[in-house]
């Protein structure tokens with residue numbers, strides 16, 4: 001009780017960072033349910049409908065559970081800030097503005113990206129159910145978050161999904177191979193395909209060596225990042241995430257073959273940005289919207305489900321039959337890392353660093369929420 005009071009007082013006096021170690025050690029591990037509750041309260045207080053608030057909060061909590069902390073609860077305060085600044089409309093209604101049997105063009109009406117992207121994915125799924133394949137584009141929405149969430153919805157329907165996602169006109173994060181200035185975005189590709197009675201195959205990756213959000217996580221935790229991720233403003237390799245925000249750049253995916261990451265990034269720009277109408281990288285300072293293209297394939301229009309599932313298992317067994325490199329220790333299939341993290345963190349709770357936690361609490365108090373309950377929840381976790 002004394003500790004709780006001390007923690008609460010320090011929070012209100014802005015001295016959160018000065019909490020005694022034993023209090024800090026208890027603080028940051030929260031259950032998925034608690035975080036979902038906190039996120040839903042925040043988005044509802046920011047003006048979202050209860051349904052949308054719950055959906056966006058669930059997406060962010062799932063991202064943390066999956067181990068993609070860059071796209072998890074660290075985004076709670078960022079999204080709230082953007083709504084408060086009027087960048088996005090918490091009450092927007094995504095609409096189909098053009099439609100053919102296998103395609104649709106969707107305008108997100110400025111709503112939060114998770115709501116618009118889920119709406120769009122469901123339309124692509126229905127088109128594929130009827131016609132074998134469905135492709136939709138999405139523009140005019142906010143950040144859609146962890147892109148892998150959308151093909152995973154597809155795999156649940158025993159179909160295959162692929163998503164290309166650019167950052168509209170931004171283009172100020174990644175140096176092209178051979179260049180020193182940030183001219184491209186992190187431009188992720190996500191893909192999911194079902195397996196027989198097992199977690200699906202899930203590929204969810206930026207076409208840069210890392211998502212930019214991982215630098216924010218490192219900053220909040222006070223950590224360095226691996227060599228090979230970044231160059232500073234003079235083009236020197238660096239492990240300090242601060243260098244990125246001082247005119248440095250993230251490198252394209254691929255290390256010595258970084259040109260391949262750059263090639264993938266062009267695919268994403270033209271499919272996600274040019275086809276959606278959101279536009280391609282042009283160096284704007286603020287990302288107004290992700291530009292998105294989602295394609296769904298209904299397996300039975302190409303082969304039988306059984307034959308497909310047999311092939312997935314042949315591939316998985318073949319790849320995993322390799323000798324193990326002791327420096328790495330195991331062979332994972334795409335997605336195993338996420339599903340393993342999710343199982344572990346559902347059990348243990350999600351670790352939240354004190355900077356992220358204090359920003360989440362600050363966003364809550366800024367919206368008039370009594371966050372003392374959250375502090376107690378964290379202390380009791």
Ligand SMILES: NC(=O)c1ccc[n+]([C@@H]2O[C@H](COP(=O)([O-])OP(=O)(O)OC[C@H]3O[C@@H](n4cnc5c(N)ncnc54)[C@H](O)[C@@H]3O)[C@@H](O)[C@H]2O)c1
Pocket residue numbers: 068070071143144145146147148165166167186187188190202203204205206207208209210211212214290331332333334335336337338
């Ligand atoms: N909305 C946006 O604008 C945007 C932009 C960039 C990235 N993102 C998101 O950021 C997140 C992080 O992206 P990232 O590129 O840093 O991801 P990452 O490098 O952590 O993981 C990429 C992929 O590698 C797989 N993987 C990880 N370890 C593995 C191993 N040992 N063996 C085999 N496969 C392994 C994972 O399953 C995952 O599919 C993703 O969810 C992505 O969608 C979003």
